[in-house]
Amino acid sequence: PGSFAPLRNVTLAMETALKLIERPVGVDGLGLFYGPSGYGKSRASQYVQNKYNALYLEVFDYWTRRKFCQSMLFELGDANPRGSIADMMDKIILRLQDDPDKLLIIDEADKLVDKGMIELVRDIYKAAKISVLLVGEERLPDKLAAYERCQNRVTAFAMAEPSDLKDAQALARVYHPRIKIDEALLDDIV
Helix, strand or coil, X not given: CCCCCCCXXXXXXXXXXXXXXXXCCCCCCEEEEECCCCCXXXXXXXXXXXXXXXXXXXXXXXXXXXXXXXXHHHHCXXXXXXXXXXXXXXXXXXXXXXXXXXXXXXXXXXXXXXXXXXXXXXXXXXXXXXXXXXXXXXXXXXXXXXXXXXXXXXXXXXXXXXXXXXHHHHHHHHHCCCCCCCHHXXXXXX
C-alpha cells in the first residue's frame, strides 16, 4: 500500500525521460510524452520530476511569453522575476547552464505550440543544452511538425496508453488495499 502505482504510463514516462537523460553526447535531448486527456500523463510526469529531481512547469492557456519566462524563473528560484523577455531568457539559460544534467518537464506543452511560443523552449534547450520532456495532448507531435527546428530535435517519445487490467489491479491495491476486488469485476470496469 502507498500512493504510487506502477502504471504503464508511469513506466512510459520514465523510459522516455531516461532516454533523454542518458543520451550520448551530441544527440539531441528533446522528448515527447503525449496522449489523450485523462490518461495520467501529468501524474506520470510528476513522478518523473520527483524521481530525477527535474524542473516541472505546467503551462496555462492564458500565458504570454512574459508569463512563461517569469514562471520558468520562479521555478529556478527567482522569487520576483523582472526584466524584458530577452533579459529573462538570458537568466533562464544561465541558470540552466549551471546544471546541464537537469531535466526540464513542460506539461501542457501543446499550448506553447498553439501560441507560437515553442521557439522559446527550443532556444532554452539549444543554449542551455539540457534535456527537455514536452508533455501534451495526442496531437502534440502533429502540431510540433509545423516547427521543423523543434521537431527534428525530438529523439525520444512515447504515446500514453489507456489503462489495462494490470493498471486497475495496481490502483485497487493503492486505493483500497484491504478490499479484494475480483479480477472479472476489474476487467469490466476497465
